[in-house]
Amino acid sequence: MKTLAKLTCLAAVLLSLALTTRPENKQPPNILYILADDLGYGDVSAYNPDGQVATPNIDKLAAQGMRFTDAHSPSSVCTPTRYAILTGRYPWRSRLPVGVLRGYSRTLIENDRPTVASYLKQNGYQTGVVGKWHLGLDWVPKKGNEQLLSTANYGIKTEMDTAVIDFLQKPTQGPNTVGFDYSYILPASLDMPPYCYLENQKLTEQPTGYTKGNKLESGYTGPFWREGKMSPSFDFHEVLPTFVQKANAFLKRQTASKPFFLYLPFAAPHTPWVPKKEYSGKSKAGEYGDFVQQVDAAVGEVFRTLEASGLAENTIVIFASDNGPYWRENFVKQFNHKAAGEFRGMKGDAFEGGHRIPFIVRWPGNVKAGSVSAATTTLANLMATCTDILGSTDTKSTPEDSYSILPVLQGKAKQVPNQPAVVHSSSIGFYAIRKGDWKLIEGLGSGGFTEPKEIKPKPGEPVGQLYNLAKDQLETTNLYQQNPEKVKELTDLLTAIKQSKTRLASH
Structure with missing residues (x-):
């Protein structure tokens, strides 16, 4: 009987501890x-x-x-x-x-x-x-x-x-x-x-x-x-x-x-x-x-x-x-x-x-x-x-x-x-897409309030801007023509995001 009483007492203590330490259903923040x-x-x-x-x-x-x-x-x-x-x-x-x-x-x-x-x-x-x-x-x-x-x-x-x-x-x-x-x-x-x-x-x-x-x-x-x-x-x-x-x-x-x-x-x-x-x-x-x-x-x-x-x-x-x-x-x-x-x-x-x-x-x-x-x-x-x-x-x-x-x-x-990329739009409608270190801007110029806001490319010049932000945070060196594969990758991804009706998963 003493053993049973001790076990019962121990169970009561453990139950009490469980109740006092149980996490409350916290209200949403x-x-x-x-x-x-x-x-x-x-x-x-x-x-x-x-x-x-x-x-x-x-x-x-x-x-x-x-x-x-x-x-x-x-x-x-x-x-x-x-x-x-x-x-x-x-x-x-x-x-x-x-x-x-x-x-x-x-x-x-x-x-x-x-x-x-x-x-x-x-x-x-x-x-x-x-x-x-x-x-x-x-x-x-x-x-x-x-x-x-x-x-x-x-x-x-x-x-x-x-x-x-x-x-x-x-x-x-x-x-x-x-x-x-x-x-x-x-x-x-x-x-x-x-x-x-x-x-x-x-x-x-x-x-x-x-x-x-x-x-x-x-x-x-x-x-x-x-x-x-x-x-x-x-x-x-x-x-x-x-x-x-x-x-x-x-x-x-x-x-x-x-x-x-x-x-x-x-x-x-x-x-x-x-x-x-x-x-x-x-x-x-x-x-x-x-x-x-x-x-x-x-x-x-x-x-x-x-x-x-x-x-x-x-x-x-x-x-x-x-x-x-x-x-x-x-x-x-x-x-x-x-x-x-x-x-x-x-x-x-x-x-x-x-x-x-x-x-x-x-x-x-x-x-x-x-x-x-x-x-x-x-x-x-x-x-x-x-x-x-x-x-x-x-x-x-x-x-x-x-x-x-x-x-x-x-x-x-x-x-x-799961975020495939981040897309930005400028005040005059330039699109920019960012994936990893790379950023593509569709168009030349700032696309906004900084002059020149829009530049018409001459024959042989790039039609957009590509920057590696890890190496060029100030966006001074346009790599658009040197990296056609990256341009295509980001252009295709931007198009896919524009056309999507549901969330795209990252690749």
Whole structure:
């Protein structure tokens, strides 16, 4: 009997230990996705210690997580990158294969298209977007103009005429119809009218005011914005602080009982460069550098709110930029600041400076602090990464161009598994494809804002550009004619990706 009692006691102890050490079903991680606007690879001091801008808050995220050195935006301008982030599809698959929308453009994301937001919402997440939308809104036409809506792609390649828009009506399509429970947005870039906010797709104030524009002769730099409609109380200097305030309010409403996804696309440091007085002169790169430092402070403020909520430990924080910086060569010389880092070109370009971006992921317990990854990745990979994190096997939630970076984040892979290549598109529609060390650009010139943007080849000259980035990071030596086999390989792969309706596996 004593032996039986001892065994019973031992069994009870072991059962107790098993119960106390059994891992709990941990709630899925929260996701905070901060997207800077036109921030260059070399604007973050963790990437460019010799730069003239200090970014201690972004650097802190890098110290606590993984910093990617070979991350890319799917396009080198705003709208297409945002489309790819939310849908996991390259932007040239959309109804606007080249160019950007404007403030009076209609929504680009197709009806019933799965997005990161709709997927996470279906999986129990509270979803929110605060910031620059730039993916179109289905403004309602005034009575008598309804027939305009029957025109194919109406309001996509050209904006709606403001004279036919009924601003008293709530747009019928926008962030809340593609998966976001809450939205507080600026319609497009901060230099594009209408200058106003919409909360849950409803204007917070009617755009009954008007601005003649500012610094129109500046060449799209400085405190530049276009003329157009605006809400009477709209203040360009207060846009970034307003987004921080609304983002913090969203975070404060969250609890540990339900995971959240907050997409926070800042409208800065895109033009107009309007740093507040307390940031004026704080950098050594003029008003642009000062504005970057205000962006960094905004990142810090939002992160501190997250920490104060007690939810930071189970939150994936992603920081990225939508494309390269608009930073001309004369600014590089004037301020001795390389906003695109050691890369050629700038925003809009097919060159690396147009699309190689800062990309940082912080995820305590899953991503090693202070780690650096050389994995080639693209912002289109968010959707597949989210489905991988949640363990989804639903193929409908895995779009054509999205591949999970989870194995890279967890240190289980050096490169993104199964990703056949990374494709970029420039502002005028040049395609570039990257596989391994090799990069092919279809066309001659920058393909964007750097002159010359397009060069017509002469007889006997190459018709495209081929670079080995391992040996020629600055893209100075065109190897197109010396490596016809590599040109064919990359051209064929690019064609296959363009024509594919499903994901291609790497070879």
